[in-house]
Amino acid sequence: MGRKILLGACVFFIPFFQVVAQEARERYLGLDALLGKDSFFDNHLTGFMLFDLDSQTVQYDKNSHLHFIPASTTKLLTFFGSLLVLGDSTTFLRFIPKGDDVVIWGTGDPSWKYPPLPQPKLEGFLKQYGRVFFSDTNWKDNAFGYGWQWDDYYYSYSAEKSPVPLFGNTVTSTNINNRPHLSPALFQVSVSEKPIRNVQRDWHSNDFYYNPRTYNGMNAKIPFITSQQTFVTLASLDWQKEVIRSNEDLPPDHFVLKGIPTRALFREMLMESDNFIAEQLLLQISDEVFKELNAEKAINYIKKTYLFDLPDEVLWVDGSGLSRHNLVTPRSMVALVEKIYRLLPDEELFALLPTGGRTGTLKFNYHAPVPYIFAKTGTVSNNHSLVGFIRTNGKKVYAFAFMNNNYPYKASVVRREMEKVLLYIRDNF
CATH class of the missing domain: 3.40.710.10 (DD-peptidase/beta-lactamase superfamily)
Structure with missing residues (x-):
């Protein structure tokens, strides 16, 4: 009796599997x-x-x-590496207090004054201290990635990497009275005329050019050249605090200032294919490890x-x-x-x-x-x-x-x- 039931089941399933196999073959073809x-x-x-x-x-x-x-x-x-290493929120700064002052080291967090991202709670942190000393001794990288095309240097998708980016490491050009006005304002004094298209930056310096005859008035973002000196100058103006260069090494015992939710970085990087955030995420992984x-x-x-x-x-x-x-x-x-x-x-x-x-x-x-x-x-x-x-x-x-x-x-x-x-x-x- 049992053999008859088993035989009947086999007779039923053979056509079923034949149909499934035929459907799979048709899908493949x-x-x-x-x-x-x-x-x-x-x-x-x-x-x-x-x-x-x-x-x-x-x-x-x-x-x-x-x-x-x-x-x-x-x-x-x-994205995969960041998911496994960075956790739910970024580390914005590493620091050690020095009396009324503070020494800071960057972690690669790109969020400060970068419009797509929420902002870290930096103002309250800075109020506790007089002067800020910025050290980049933990920076072991280059501003550009390996194999990047050199002539992309003035496009926003090729912004330089740095320890503590400000404004996405880009200058924003806005049309006012048919003349480009740059923000941060520090760069406005470096604008001059040259027969080029829209607004561009010099290859070797933070000098910017535009052609009044062909200026199209479109808003633009242009990367600036990063350096420790550029950072302390911009940070001093933006933070309204004296920021001074330092060459102090990061000690094993130090404090951290937490940043923003990493999901905000992931979403912007993946949704808008943001190159700048992607590069800075790698730096944050290196900082963490x-x-x-x-x-x-x-x-x-x-x-x-x-x-x-x-x-x-x-x-x-x-x-x-x-x-x-x-x-x-x-x-x-x-x-x-x-x-x-x-x-x-x-x-x-x-x-x-x-x-x-x-x-x-x-x-x-x-x-x-x-x-x-x-x-x-x-x-x-x-x-x-x-x-x-x-x-x-x-x-x-x-x-x-x-x-x-x-x-x-x-x-x-x-x-x-x-x-x-x-x-x-x-x-x-």
């Missing part, structure tokens, strides 16, 4: 028609992986073992401690992805976002990431009545990537990495074809 041989994505270097987070199975793979320039999807590496500011040490620490089990070696050199020396495989990117997925609840994570058709860098792409793409974009000339999560009509969530390098057309053309792929996944998986 449909996706392969969009991504495989003779498709649009067969005309340039494309890597793609779709991963089922529930069954832990790869649903589709195209060149996922090859290394690609990740551009701003590099920020997901920075080593009590010095060194992005390279932070990267090596994260790789050895938390990313040692990725499928392929990650060539990672900066926090933002500005450098073309960064190289990552799609399958390592999928492994990375799976790690992130296990750290945060779905809705909390998806609220930090750009949402297709709704928020951040995806606000004008991947429109749908019900959002289905939650992912980080990455674009530099002739390279575009999208890494994150897709939610299907069946309410399943898949991790994916979609990486395109060395194409000879506009990024909008690539995005349009990518959308066809992602819509197919949404509707059929």
Whole structure:
């Protein structure tokens, strides 16, 4: 009797599994028609992986073992390391009182007078002291990241790194009576005329130029050259306190001034692809682990401690992805976002990431009545990537990495074809 029941069950399940296998095959073939041989994505270097987070199975793979320039999807590496190291709030300053005065060391916190971010409680701290001595002996880095393009120096997305940034390390140019007025006002005396476009800064100095004949009057943000002297001058004016240079080393026993919620940094970095915040986050990781500011040490620490089990070696050199020396495989990117997925609840994570058709860098792409793409974009000339999560009509969530390098057309053309792929996944998986 038992054998008859077992035989009947087998007869029932065999057709069921055949149907499931056939549906999976049809889904795969449909996706392969969009991504495989003779498709649009067969005309340039494309890597793609779709991963089922529930069954832990790869649903589709195209060149996922090859290394690609990740551009701003590099920020997901920075985000992951920050989640594990920094905790719920930043450390704004390290300090030791010296009688009525105080000596401070920076931690890389970028928040002071940086409009997208909440402000640390600095005024109450400063009121306790007379003079402020600023030491940068814990600064073990360079103002620019490895491999950044030198001629990006006057664009806001390439602001310099520093121990205690002020105003996002940028000057704001505002049009008043058809002449640029700079803030902080310290830089206004350095404005002169030159046959250039809009407002630009000299390569080697904090001298600014504009052309009265072609000045377009648009507001602009231009990075200034950072230094210990520039900091103490700006801080003295902004804090209305005497700030003096110091070369004192950070002692083991010192105090910390807490800063702002790290979620505010994460959201701005991921939503708006803020390079400056990404770079400063790496410095904060280094400060937390080593009590010095060194992005390279932070990267090596994260790789050895938390990313040692990725499928392929990650060539990672900066926090933002500005450098073309960064190289990552799609399958390592999928492994990375799976790690992130296990750290945060779905809705909390998806609220930090750009949402297709709704928020951040995806606000004008991947429109749908019900959002289905939650992912980080990455674009530099002739390279575009999208890494994150897709939610299907069946309410399943898949991790994916979609990486395109060395194409000879506009990024909008690539995005349009990518959308066809992602819509197919949404509707059929």
